[in-house]
Amino acid sequence: MNNNIINLKEIIQKSNNIVFFGGAGVSTESQIPDFRSARGIYAQGEGNRSRSPEEIISHSFFRENPTEFYDFYRQKLVYPEAKPNSAHLVLSKLEAAGKIKAIITQNIDNLHQLAGSKNVLELHGSVYRNYCSGCRKLFALDYILNSKKIPLCDVCGQLIKPDVVLYEESLDQNIMERAIKYIAQAEVLIIGGTSLTVYPAAGLIRYFTGQKLIIINKSTTTFDKSADLVINQPVGEVFAEVYKLLSEEGDIIG
Numbered sequence: 001m002n003n004n005i006i007n008l009k010e011i012i013q014k015s016n017n018i019v020f021f022g023g024a025g026v027s028t029e030s031q032i033p034d035f036r037s038a039r040g041i042y043a044q045g046e047g048n049r050s051r052s053p054e055e056i057i058s059h060s061f062f063r064e065n066p067t068e069f070y071d072f073y074r075q076k077l078v079y080p081e082a083k084p085n086s087a088h089l090v091l092s093k094l095e096a097a098g099k100i101k102a103i104i105t106q107n108i109d110n111l112h113q114l115a116g117s118k119n120v121l122e123l124h125g126s127v128y129r130n131y132c133s134g135c136r137k138l139f140a141l142d143y144i145l146n147s148k149k150i151p152l153c154d155v156c157g158q159l160i161k162p163d164v165v166l167y168e169e170s171l172d173q174n175i176m177e178r179a180i181k182y183i184a185q186a187e188v189l190i191i192g193g194t195s196l197t198v199y200p201a202a203g204l205i206r207y208f209t210g211q212k213l214i215i216i217n218k219s220t221t222t223f224d225k226s227a228d229l230v231i232n233q234p235v236g237e238v239f240a241e242v243y244k245l246l247s248e249e250g251d252i253i254g
């Protein structure tokens with residue numbers, strides 16, 4: 001067991017006010033590709049595809065080319081078969097044990113909730129909620145996946161939009177304010193699986209003034225120098241190892 005894992009375990013043992021801030025790297029061990037890794041979506045060029053993923057998942061592109069948007073979206077951004085990995089599962093146990101106060105995620109895959117976490121703040125929405133842009137009727141993910149081309153509302157015929165924050169769109173103010181509050185009041189902030197390059201989400205971590213900042217990421221980030229502990233290992237593996245130590249010492253039940 002390496003020292004980093006032991007340090008992280010001790011930090012978790014000492015605090016009941018931990019906030020977790022995560023991104024796409026939390027779900028790569030559930031076989032959902034992230035955006036910026038070597039095998040991430042941005043690196044998976046599609047031969048003759050002339051547009052960048054950022055362009056396709058933007059608000060104006062969605063409005064102007066919904067067919068192309070939905071082709072890309074269904075293929076690259078929705079993973080209904082994905083299951084939570086050790087990171088999601090251990091975070092959920094830590095919440096149940098009263099250690100984690102909130103999970104703030106940039107992910108749209110619902111895996112924290114599937115793992116049983118209760119207080120999940122979804123900064124970028126969720127693929128599981130979809131609204132008619134005309135009458136606001138709510139649709140489940142299946143409706144989007146089962147529509148042959150673009151999903152249209154069965155009541156008013158208007159285009160349905162995933163409740164996902166696209167480029168050019170702003171984040172939900174209420175969720176942002178709650179996220180800031182949790183981060184500003186946290187004793188420990190654990191950041192995992194995020195390149196910390198997408199704003200305004202990444203800017204939230206500046207509100208942290210607590211005691212220990214931990215970054216668990218496969219690659220380096222520009223915030224590493226501000227961290228008390230940096231662990232460059234897969235986040236699921238890290239949490240599995242921490243959990244093993246905590247349960248051996250009788251600190252988490254279940």
Ligand code: CNA
Pocket residue numbers: 022023024025026027028029032033034035036037040106107108109124192193194195196197198216217218219233234235236
């Ligand atoms: P990103 O920019 O793709 O960065 C991911 C980071 O995680 C990279 O720095 C990787 O090195 C690192 N990483 C990858 N796998 C692991 C791992 N197993 N353990 C530790 N580190 C790992 O993704 P961000 O979340 O920072 O960017 C924000 C975007 C990506 C958000 O808007 C998300 O909505 C969007 N996204 C979400 C999902 C999802 O919901 N699962 C998937 C792909 C993209």
Ligand code: ZN
Pocket residue numbers: 132133134135136137153154155156157158
């Ligand atoms: Zn409608």
